[in-house]
Amino acid sequence: MLKIKDLHTHIEQFHILQGVNLEVPDNSVTVVLGRNGAGKTTTIRSVMGFYPNMSGEILFQGKSIAKLPPYTVAKQGIGYVPEDQDIFAGLTVEENMRVAMRREDDTTLERQEWLLDLFPDLREAWKRKGGHLSGGQKQMLSIARALVNETPLLLVDEPSKGLAPIMVEKVMEAMNVIRETTTILLVEQNFIMASQLGDYFYMIDEGRTVFQGEMQLLKDDEVLRKKYLGIA
């Protein structure tokens, strides 16, 4: 679904990514792990086309998307849920959904219904303004917005960040349903969530891919987890 080869990204004068290699197989959940500042968010944002000052190859369904601007990347069918949730505080949940739609046809409205079944909290908060939602509801809305259009690939940046445990649970349950129809690339520091959802992992350290494999490998390898994640 997605292939990243030797990605280098500069932000201003800084050489942030210095060789990220990553593959996301169809119908999988692939998790990007690494310490704070390792380059996980920059990797996802590079795929979305936020940094024109990059080199390397980014292939989505076999087609190069490197250096395309974010709206073009999104239109190819890549949904993006940023770390800080891109919802409009002054618009209601309903309006936030409508703004995200590329078309208001039956298929899109059916997808919206499916998303509201997946996140009943959003149905309940339908007429509430984005700014008045809880952190968990904002995260759900951000995910729903990214998925309301035809989206073969979803990039999600730390969906559990700052959420109460009950909300983490709800988001994780929803992701488990979403994975049945959507390939996912997930950045996640919460190792419980990462290890329960992930089929494969990539470890990024100092802007480079340093390790990769099936998630089971990492679950079984305490030394590796300690070395790169600082957790036992």
Ligand SMILES: Nc1ncnc2c1ncn2[C@@H]1O[C@H](COP(=O)(O)OP(=O)(O)OP(=O)(O)O)[C@@H](O)[C@H]1O
């Ligand atoms: N706009 C920017 N200007 C300068 N440096 C930046 C900028 N954005 C990110 N960086 C630096 O790039 C490095 C990678 O940041 P990135 O956000 O990708 O890390 P991360 O692995 O996602 O970590 P975190 O879990 O803390 O979000 C960090 O050292 C960060 O300080």
